[in-house]
Amino acid sequence: MNRRVHFNVEKYEKLLNENLPATSSGLTLKRPDGIYLRTRNAYEQLCQTKGSQPKHFENPSLFCDYFTNGSPALFLQPIRREIISLQPYVVLFHGFVTQAEAKNIRKYAMPGLRRSVVASGMNQATAEYRISKSAWLKESAHEVVGKLDQRITLVTGLNVQPPYAEYLQVVNYGIGGHYEPHFDHATSDSSPLYRLKTGNRVATIMIYLSPVQAGGSTAFIYANFSVPVVQNAALFWWNLHKNGQGNVDTLHAGCPVIVGNKWVANKWVHEYEQEFRRRCSLNPEE
Numbered sequence: 001m002n003r004r005v006h007f008n009v010e011k012y013e014k015l016l017n018e019n020l021p022a023t024s025s026g027l028t029l030k031r032p033d034g035i036y037l038r039t040r041n042a043y044e045q046l047c048q049t050k051g052s053q054p055k056h057f058e059n060p061s062l063f064c065d066y067f068t069n070g071s072p073a074l075f076l077q078p079i080r081r082e083i084i085s086l087q088p089y090v091v092l093f094h095g096f097v098t099q100a101e102a103k104n105i106r107k108y109a110m111p112g113l114r115r116s117v118v119a120s121g122m123n124q125a126t127a128e129y130r131i132s133k134s135a136w137l138k139e140s141a142h143e144v145v146g147k148l149d150q151r152i153t154l155v156t157g158l159n160v161q162p163p164y165a166e167y168l169q170v171v172n173y174g175i176g177g178h179y180e181p182h183f184d185h186a187t188s189d190s191s192p193l194y195r196l197k198t199g200n201r202v203a204t205i206m207i208y209l210s211p212v213q214a215g216g217s218t219a220f221i222y223a224n225f226s227v228p229v230v231q232n233a234a235l236f237w238w239n240l241h242k243n244g245q246g247n248v249d250t251l252h253a254g255c256p257v258i259v260g261n262k263w264v265a266n267k268w269v270h271e272y273e274q275e276f277r278r279r280c281s282l283n284p285e286e
């Protein structure tokens with residue numbers, strides 16, 4: 001537990017006792033505005049409900065199965081796959097990590113946690129719309145991270161060797177922590193994401209490394225559904241269409257944590273080296 005928590009309790013109890021009306025201290029509660037307001041209604045709604053996520057029995061294309069991806073390594077222990085959405089294509093792999101693996105990844109990330117940043121022009125900067133701390137873990141530094149990379153390759157078929165994917169980004173959100181609607185892929189040619197020189201982020205694999213008592217769902221704004229946190233599961237989606245264009249339907253957000261503490265790990269896979277693993281389509285629109 002954060003050692004300062006007791007001081008915080010004391011501080012907020014004192015503030016509550018003073019019971020100052022918000023306006024007399026010059027503070028007014030104001031809904032954030034600006035360019036995000038367009039999606040704010042949908043975001044807030046999806047953080048409180050699952051949105052229009054179809055029930056699986058309503059659509060036979062949304063199924064659950066034991067998945068091996070044709071890999072002998074998964075025959076004896078297939079992964080439990082749940083297709084959540086087709087447009088955009090979003091899949092939840094249950095039990096992707098063990099409890100012990102999740103705990104170790106959190107432990108290794110802890111000393112490196114720093115305020116998260118976002119792409120800002122050609123650089124990176126902190127932003128009010130992303131409140132969390134994060135750390136990068138190299139697969140060569142910890143056995144468990146290397147094992148995770150291998151599992152990602154087995155399940156998705158993608159090459160995640162650097163520089164074809166970024167290091168594992170471990171993210172920790174406290175109460176109120178969030179990541180407002182954004183794209184994972186670069187939307188401008190000058191984005192710092194291109195520094196690896198391996199193209200754009202074609203796919204995201206996000207692993208839930210902790211349970212969250214309330215809040216913290218992952219919301220897909222335009223697609224109008226949200227996925228509640230499932231401890232140890234991994235959420236996978238394609239950020240780009242097969243023609244290489246960004247898929248606007250992947251606009252997504254990490255909802256505010258209401259009770260608890262949320263940990264996730266992101267693996268962002270880039271376009272290069274995936275040419276034979278995710279083929280282009282003959283349909284230029286796809």
Ligand SMILES: O=C(O)CCC(=O)C(=O)O
Pocket residue numbers: 171179184206216217218219252253254255264266
């Ligand atoms: O925390 C989440 O649910 C989403 C995180 C996310 O979208 C990101 O880190 O890019």
Ligand SMILES: [Fe+2]
Pocket residue numbers: 182183184252
């Ligand atoms: Fe994201």
